[in-house]
Each structure stands twice: as structure tokens, then as C-alpha cells.
Amino acid sequence: MKLNEAKAQFISSWGAFGTHWGINRTMAQIHALLLISPDPITQDEIMEQLSISRGNVNMNTRELIGWGLVERVLIPGERKEFFSAEKDIWKVSTQIIKERKKRELDPMLKLLAQLEKIEGDKKDKNVKQFVDTVAGIRKFGGQADKVLDVMVKADENWVLGSLLKFFK
Amino acid sequence: MKLNEAKAQFISSWGAFGTHWGINRTMAQIHALLLISPDPITQDEIMEQLSISRGNVNMNTRELIGWGLVERVLIPGERKEFFSAEKDIWKVSTQIIKERKKRELDPMLKLLAQLEKIEGDKKDKNVKQFVDTVAGIRKFGGQADKVLDVMVKADENWVLGSLLKFFK
DNA sequence: AAATATTTTCAATAAATTTTGAAAATTCAA
């Protein structure tokens, strides 16, 4: 297989993969393209390589920057802006985990805490099942929250860092 | 807060939550409804509670069954079919992990293994970055795969099971 | 076997999401 064919396949399947994770196809494809580009590239290059419009590139690169996965790079002497992606997959993963935790898990746990305080007869099986389910999810979510925190903070902690290096 | 209000909130936000995880809104809502229903319920009850069509209920319950999260229950003397969801959140999670691993992670790792075998000059920085990126993702994914396997198999293994019980 | 209840299918429709592209805003150089 030649590089160009392999690139196309990688970008395409990374895009499809992204859609299963609540990320839109194009955003994932731009990310893929940046991941395999040795040097920073411009909006125009992204447009050309992926055959998408300028507006589309602009919105999705901004979104990727918001996720902390991509950064703008200013190259001295160049008028255009360049984009570059974090290449260390461990960092990419912890960054995604951190963001999703903040955007999804934390608000969900907050809501569940509210819902658990429902008024009603605990002997009513409907009330009981509701409270049990909510409590169960909350407890589980709380644990997941802690585990993810450990992962995210691993790089800032020497002991954990050394431990987790086995997995890198 | 009253039970009905809390139920509505739970179902609604569980649905929204699901969309971030590649699950469609209605499927997640049906799942939520079943999670808080003490007894198995029929298609008609789901239709009524969520105000959705029969066809929609039918397709999404089938999908939930395919994910191993819901089962058909036959109640003696009843003509209609009833549906019931697994309530143990640990089991629900491992089941979802198992399915997603099978549907997404495994095929991705397989593809990456292919892409790593690209032909080309390793001194070309484009080739090098491509191979490095693919190898990095593959290595990371392989580790994730192992970790997830451990989680999924925990219930079948006494030592691990006891260990993980702390998290339940 | 016929009548009835229930479930399933799927083409048509509706809704949600993504993408475009051109105008507006911004940045930079002369």
C-alpha cells in the first residue's frame, strides 16, 4: 500500500470512528489529517486535502482548538495561519477524557444527585426502583469520575506517572 | 420534586447523554424508561409514556436487545410481549463496553495494523509521521483493549471480581 | 380455518445536522 492510499483510509476511518463518539465526521477527519502531517498546515491545505469548504474548515478547526487537541501556529514571515495537532496519543486521550468528563459526566452526576432527593413513599415500588436506579448510576458514575481523574492527573504525579508509563 | 417530574427529567437527560455516545436519543430514552420501571412493560406503554410511534418503539427495542441491554419477557396469560432492562449498572456498563469494543475498537485496530505496513522511504518525514502516528494509536488502542477485557472478564474471575467489587 | 390481536417492515416524511459560499470583519503591509 502506498502512502496516499493509506492516508485516505486512515482519514476516512478515523472520521467514521469519530461519529460513534459524538464527534462529527469532518472534525475527526481534520484531526486525522493533522495527526499525520509532520508540519503545521494551513486552512487551504486542509480544504484541498479533504475537499471541503473554507467555512467548514474554519468551524471545525476552531472546535478542535476548543477541545485542546489542535493549536494555531504562527510561522514567521508567513501571512496565513497554520494548524498543528498534539501528536502524543496519551495526551490526546487524557485531553478528550478531561473535556468529556467536564461536558457530560459532571453535569449528569449533578442532575442525578438532584433526582435522588425525590419526595414520595419509599414503599411504592415505582419510587423505589427510580431511587435505586438513580443511586446506582450515580455511585457508578462517581467511581468512574475518580478513575478518570486519576488518569488525567497521572502526568502531573510522579508515582502514578511511572506506574502508568507501562501502558504508554 | 415529584416522581413524574423526576422521571421525565431522567429520561430526557439520559436521552441527551446517549447522543454523545453514539446511541440515538430514542433508544437511550427507552432504555431509561425501562431502567426505572420496576416491572416489565409493553410496546404500548412505551409508546404512550414517550409519545412515539409503534414502529419506532419496535426498532429501538430490537436494537437494545441486540446490545444485550434489554430482554423480551413472556408473562403467562398475557398476549402481548413485555420488555425488561438489566438493572445492575455494572453489568450494563460491561455489556456496553463489550459491544463497543467488538463493533468499533477491534475493527479499528485491525485496520491500523494494515496501515502500518505501508511501503515507502522511512526517511521521508511524511512517511515517518504517518507510521509513528498509526503505531502510536495502535499501541495505545491495544492497551485499552486489554484493560477493557479485564473489566469485562472481571465478573468471571474470582480474584479480579473481589478486587473490583470495591468499585461497585 | 377464520377471525382477531400483535408485531414487524419499510417507503415516505419529518427533523436534525452538516456543509456551503458569499458577504462582513479582521489583519497586515505599504
Place this chain on the structure above:
DNA sequence: TTGAATTTTCAAAATTTATTGAAAATATTT
């Protein structure tokens, strides 16, 4: 300050995905 290059915005269009509902299929009862 002007003009050219570049980026950003966002309403409209295109695309994708989800939902409906009625007809077909299946299952159950009499």
C-alpha cells in the same frame, strides 16, 4: 489610510438520520 490577503460568520441548501404509520406478516384464540 488604503487595499489586498485572510479569517470569520451565518442564512440557505444539502445531506444524513430518525420517525411515522399503514400494510404485511406473524401469532394466538375460538
